[in-house]
Amino acid sequence: MPLNPETDYGTPQAKSEKTVTLTIDGAEVTVPEGTSVMRAAMELGTQIPKLCATDMLDSYGSCRLCLIEIEGRNGTPASCTTPAGDGMVVKTQTDRLKRLRKGVMELYISEHPLDCLTCSANGDCELQDMAGAVGLRDVRYGYDGAKHPNPGIDNSNPYFTYEPSKCIVCSRCVRACEEVQGTFALTIANRGFDSVVSPSMEESFMDSECVSCGACVQACPTATLNEKSVIDIGTPDNSVITTCAYCGVGCTFRAEMRGDELVRMIPYKEGKANRGHSCVKGRFAYGYAHHKDRILNPMIREKITDPWREVSWEEAIQYTASEFKRIQAKYGKGSVGGITSSRCTNEETYLVQKLIRAGFGNNNVDTCARVCHSPTGYGLKTTYGTSAGTQDFDSVEDSDVILVIGANPTDGHPVFGSRMKKRLREGAKLIVLDPRKIDLVRTPHVKADYHLPLRPGTNVAVVTSLAHVIVTEGLMDEAFIRERCDWDDFQEWAAFVADPRHAPEAIEDVSGVPAELIRGAARLYATGGNSAIYYGLGVTEHSQGSTTVMAIANLAMATGNIGRRGVGVNPLRGQNNVQGSCDMGSFPHEFPGYRHISDSPTLELFESLWGRPLDNEPGLRIPNMIDAALDGSFKGIYIQGEDILQSDPNTQHMAAGLAAMECVVVQDLFLIETANYAHVFLPGSTFLEKNGTFTNAERRIQRVRKVMAPVNGYEDWEITQMLSNALGYPMHYDHPSQIMDEIAHLTPTFAGVSYEKLDELDSVQWPCNEAAPEGTPIMHIDGFVRGKGKFVVTEYVATDEKTGPRFPLLLTTGRILSQYNVGAQTRRTENVVWHEEDRLEIHPFDAENRGVRDGDWVKIASRTGETTLRALITERVAPGVVYTTFHHPTTQVNVVTTEFSDWATNCPEYKVTAVQIAPSNGPSEWQEEYEELSKAARRIAEPLVAAE
Ligand code: SF4
Numbered sequence: 001m002p003l004n005p006e007t008d009y010g011t012p013q014a015k016s017e018k019t020v021t022l023t024i025d026g027a028e029v030t031v032p033e034g035t036s037v038m039r040a041a042m043e044l045g046t047q048i049p050k051l052c053a054t055d056m057l058d059s060y061g062s063c064r065l066c067l068i069e070i071e072g073r074n075g076t077p078a079s080c081t082t083p084a085g086d087g088m089v090v091k092t093q094t095d096r097l098k099r100l101r102k103g104v105m106e107l108y109i110s111e112h113p114l115d116c117l118t119c120s121a122n123g124d125c126e127l128q129d130m131a132g133a134v135g136l137r138d139v140r141y142g143y144d145g146a147k148h149p150n151p152g153i154d155n156s157n158p159y160f161t162y163e164p165s166k167c168i169v170c171s172r173c174v175r176a177c178e179e180v181q182g183t184f185a186l187t188i189a190n191r192g193f194d195s196v197v198s199p200s201m202e203e204s205f206m207d208s209e210c211v212s213c214g215a216c217v218q219a220c221p222t223a224t225l226n227e228k229s230v231i232d233i234g235t236p237d238n239s240v241i242t243t244c245a246y247c248g249v250g251c252t253f254r255a256e257m258r259g260d261e262l263v264r265m266i267p268y269k270e271g272k273a274n275r276g277h278s279c280v281k282g283r284f285a286y287g288y289a290h291h292k293d294r295i296l297n298p299m300i301r302e303k304i305t306d307p308w309r310e311v312s313w314e315e316a317i318q319y320t321a322s323e324f325k326r327i328q329a330k331y332g333k334g335s336v337g338g339i340t341s342s343r344c345t346n347e348e349t350y351l352v353q354k355l356i357r358a359g360f361g362n363n364n365v366d367t368c369a370r371v372c373h374s375p376t377g378y379g380l381k382t383t384y385g386t387s388a389g390t391q392d393f394d395s396v397e398d399s400d401v402i403l404v405i406g407a408n409p410t411d412g413h414p415v416f417g418s419r420m421k422k423r424l425r426e427g428a429k430l431i432v433l434d435p436r437k438i439d440l441v442r443t444p445h446v447k448a449d450y451h452l453p454l455r456p457g458t459n460v461a462v463v464t465s466l467a468h469v470i471v472t473e474g475l476m477d478e479a480f481i482r483e484r485c486d487w488d489d490f491q492e493w494a495a496f497v498a499d500p501r502h503a504p505e506a507i508e509d510v511s512g513v514p515a516e517l518i519r520g521a522a523r524l525y526a527t528g529g530n531s532a533i534y535y536g537l538g539v540t541e542h543s544q545g546s547t548t549v550m551a552i553a554n555l556a557m558a559t560g561n562i563g564r565r566g567v568g569v570n571p572l573r574g575q576n577n578v579q580g581s582c583d584m585g586s587f588p589h590e591f592p593g594y595r596h597i598s599d600s601p602t603l604e605l606f607e608s609l610w611g612r613p614l615d616n617e618p619g620l621r622i623p624n625m626i627d628a629a630l631d632g633s634f635k636g637i638y639i640q641g642e643d644i645l646q647s648d649p650n651t652q653h654m655a656a657g658l659a660a661m662e663c664v665v666v667q668d669l670f671l672i673e674t675a676n677y678a679h680v681f682l683p684g685s686t687f688l689e690k691n692g693t694f695t696n697a698e699r700r701i702q703r704v705r706k707v708m709a710p711v712n713g714y715e716d717w718e719i720t721q722m723l724s725n726a727l728g729y730p731m732h733y734d735h736p737s738q739i740m741d742e743i744a745h746l747t748p749t750f751a752g753v754s755y756e757k758l759d760e761l762d763s764v765q766w767p768c769n770e771a772a773p774e775g776t777p778i779m780h781i782d783g784f785v786r787g788k789g790k791f792v793v794t795e796y797v798a799t800d801e802k803t804g805p806r807f808p809l810l811l812t813t814g815r816i817l818s819q820y821n822v823g824a825q826t827r828r829t830e831n832v833v834w835h836e837e838d839r840l841e842i843h844p845f846d847a848e849n850r851g852v853r854d855g856d857w858v859k860i861a862s863r864t865g866e867t868t869l870r871a872l873i874t875e876r877v878a879p880g881v882v883y884t885t886f887h888h889p890t891t892q893v894n895v896v897t898t899e900f901s902d903w904a905t906n907c908p909e910y911k912v913t914a915v916q917i918a919p920s921n922g923p924s925e926w927q928e929e930y931e932e933l934s935k936a937a938r939r940i941a942e943p944l945v946a947a948e
């Protein structure tokens with residue numbers, strides 16, 4: 001498709017419902033009140049010359065190029081800062097205006113280097129465009145006037161350069177960093193001719209607070225800030241709209257290419273999840289797609305101690321099918337299973353679970369959501385009747401109070417984090433429940449009104465205590481409860497939470513949170529206007545994860561904060577398609593659309609369309625599969641796009657389970673850690689190489705479009721289809737759109753979804769069906785999906801994982817902005833410069849007690865195992881709490897996490913492990929052995945053959 005850059009309307013869209021009508025150059029136009037004259041002109045197709053204005057930013061009015069004349073008014077005001085008025089008569093092209101604009105451009109050009117022919121932005125430069133637009137033919141001041149300051153090129157950022165000599169001091173970059181990203185890393189230093197953009201205190205970009213979101217690069221109208229990829233490759237000439245494959249925000253991008261080479265990813269302004277913004281991962285970290293570690297040919301080996309043997313696709317598929325058939329014949333139908341991926345598309349996930357249910361003939365299918373958001377599914381389905389968040393991201397713009405629980409949006413969901421910060425700068429109040437001082441607690445122009453630094457594992461106690469204050473102080477919304485919720489359940493719940501044992505004062509010792517903070521936060525949440533809750537894995541990955549989700553749902557119902565914009569309960573999903581993989585029937589007990597497999601009409605529907613009798617008994621979850629492997633009854637597994645060895649808890653147990661199987665099939669991009677135990681490796685494709693859809697955290701289904709041909713030869717859904725055919729369960733899809741048509745046919749919440757609709761509307765949020773043909777941005781508006789909202793009593797039960805003299809500290813884990821999940825992709829990009837290793841955050845008090853200095857190697861030991869990593873001394877964690885990330889396999893932090901899990905869903909309790917820390921001399925013996933094992937497991941016996 002041609003490059004088709006998005007139109008820049010110069011100033012943001014006004015939101016008013018009132019309109020004004022004005023005349024511009026003789027043509028009448030009607031626009032919302034508050035629209036600038038510049039934008040109104042653009043609506044008519046008239047592009048008034050501009051340099052400092054762009055529609056991603058508020059108007060600024062500094063370049064004086066966009067001048068206009070207004071009938072009855074003196075002077076020549078800037079059209080970007082002049083609001084359109086009713087009856088206004090505007091002229092954009094008069095002799096006076098032309099003369100003035102030329103004069104302005106002469107000044108700009110006189111101090112700009114004239115190296116256009118060799119400039120990386122040649123042909124993609126607004127300064128060039130404007131020189132043409134104003135008809136500049138001569139520069140009276142010559143071309144050798146005082147040049148712009150040239151302190152040299154800053155190449156420190158791995159993805160973009162800063163070349164100050166080309167800067168026109170329009171401040172677009174500074175404003176993008178403030179208004180869009182909310183980092184405030186840039187400023188204009190000095191004055192007049194000496195003005196220069198400066199990261200932080202005249203540091204390099206790399207040394208500044210810059211988080212490499214790229215918003216400034218996108219905003220820059222010249223080559224001053226430019227992608228290194230553009231400098232290397234040249235300007236793009238065609239583009240495809242697609243969706244980021246990293247986190248659950250689901251940003252959409254224009255993948256811009258020259259030929260079939262990807263030049264850059266430009267956040268799509270029409271993207272309803274990201275509104276033209278992105279983070280460092282989506283915008284820049286796509287280099288893994290061509291990393292040398294990528295495996296492009298299928299491989300097999302009989303024993304996991306053998307070297308890999310490269311084989312043809314035909315041989316790999318036939319071998320895999322014959323192994324699964326042999327295992328089922330010998331050990332029974334239930335001896336094999338599979339794991340779907342939250343990184344693959346909906347269509348691919350759907351096919352894997354279909355293969356397992358209809359091809360294998362059992363329900364042994366699970367997904368990585370098991371280890372992250374399965375409690376969300378359980379908790380929200382129980383209370384509200386549907387397993388998903390209630391709002392769209394835009395809703396935050398109407399929130400007055402934002403309650404963030406166990407989530408770190410600026411690292412985990414950065415683009416939504418930026419949108420949230422914007423709302424907070426506009427005046428919304430903020431409550432943070434988190435053991436760590438996450439960035440949101442204090443960041444430029446944002447300060448949490450309440451930070452409740454609760455002890456890991458006490459979420460239920462604290463959230464129930466918030467409810468205690470709301471109920472005992474009469475802060476409920478009784479009218480809402482009477483109309484929308486089950487009154488009997490409410491009364492039982494209200495009596496429960498009102499018990500004095502739930503009072504903030506009573507749980508102070510348990511939670512570590514001062515009572516007055518809980519009281520203040522509860523009052524603010526209940527009475528501050530529209531209150532919205534956003535939560536993450538710090539809620540779900542606990543032995544009481546499902547209970548906390550229900551406690552959160554109770555809070556929102558009790559205060560009437562559900563069913564309209566600005567409020568709601570919003571799980572921030574981790575991986576890009578975690579919502580979709582759950583929707584697509586990846587759990588052992590549910591068909592797509594969360595319908596229980598024992599429900600006869602649903603079972604019959606699937607049986608008739610899939611043409612096979614289906615098992616109506618739930619199959620094995622991931623931990624059950626591993627246990628069954630160790631018992632000798634589970635022997636073969638098909639794992640698509642998931643590194644369970646690194647991401648699941650208790651690594652030794654997982655490794656033993658995998659080692660006990662006879663056929664482990666890994667379909668992935670790289671020889672991930674799980675592949676150490678694999679017998680078959682099927683090379684997967686990246687999101688750039690496939691068609692399909694992802695569903696983000698707001699239930700938004702968005703298209704993934706093929707940007708380039710799969711270098712491994714096949715899209716992932718094609719590989720599953722080949723395997724299914726070889727197993728004797730035929731599949732004949734020609735394109736993923738046909739798979740989506742089947743999903744829509746079988747799944748009431750997807751009934752109205754098709755590729756045609758997605759191409760037409762860009763995206764839809766499910767439910768999308770006859771009742772909601774364009775999707776459902778906000779849920780439970782007129783009533784809960786389950787009918788009456790259900791209050792659930794949430795008794796706090798302390799985890800069995802206890803601190804004591806041997807293990808006195810609590811370890812909790814999380815993510816960092818630059819890395820993603822187990823790091824398989826981001827570790828193979830330049831993002832490693834920001835996070836070369838996982839570090840252990842430890843409070844200065846605990847560090848001093850143990851003789852640990854910043855950067856020292858420390859041993860971290862739990863009842864399960866031990867590992868080593870280097871210490872980072874910080875007050876972000878409270879005394880008694882330590883924290884680390886899990887992006888690097890050499891750290892293997894899951895060696896120390898336990899097998900405790902959520903009572904309802906088996907979601908592992910990653911967030912609470914009792915540990916001890918002691919100084920160490922370096923990586924432990926097992927880590928070195930593990931490195932050796934991994935190297936051996938990556939041995940490939942024969943040279944590469946070309947991918948088919
Ligand atoms: S890349 Fe983002 S954070 Fe860094 S200076 Fe630019 S806008 Fe600010």
Ligand code: SF4
Nearest residue numbers: 167168170171173220
């Ligand atoms: S770096 Fe670019 S965006 Fe920033 S002030 Fe200079 S020209 Fe404008």
Ligand code: SF4
Nearest residue numbers: 244246247251279282
């Ligand atoms: S990682 Fe998440 S926030 Fe970043 S660009 Fe991708 S979808 Fe957006």
Ligand code: FES
Nearest residue numbers: 061063064066080
């Ligand atoms: S574009 Fe209006 S003053 Fe610069």
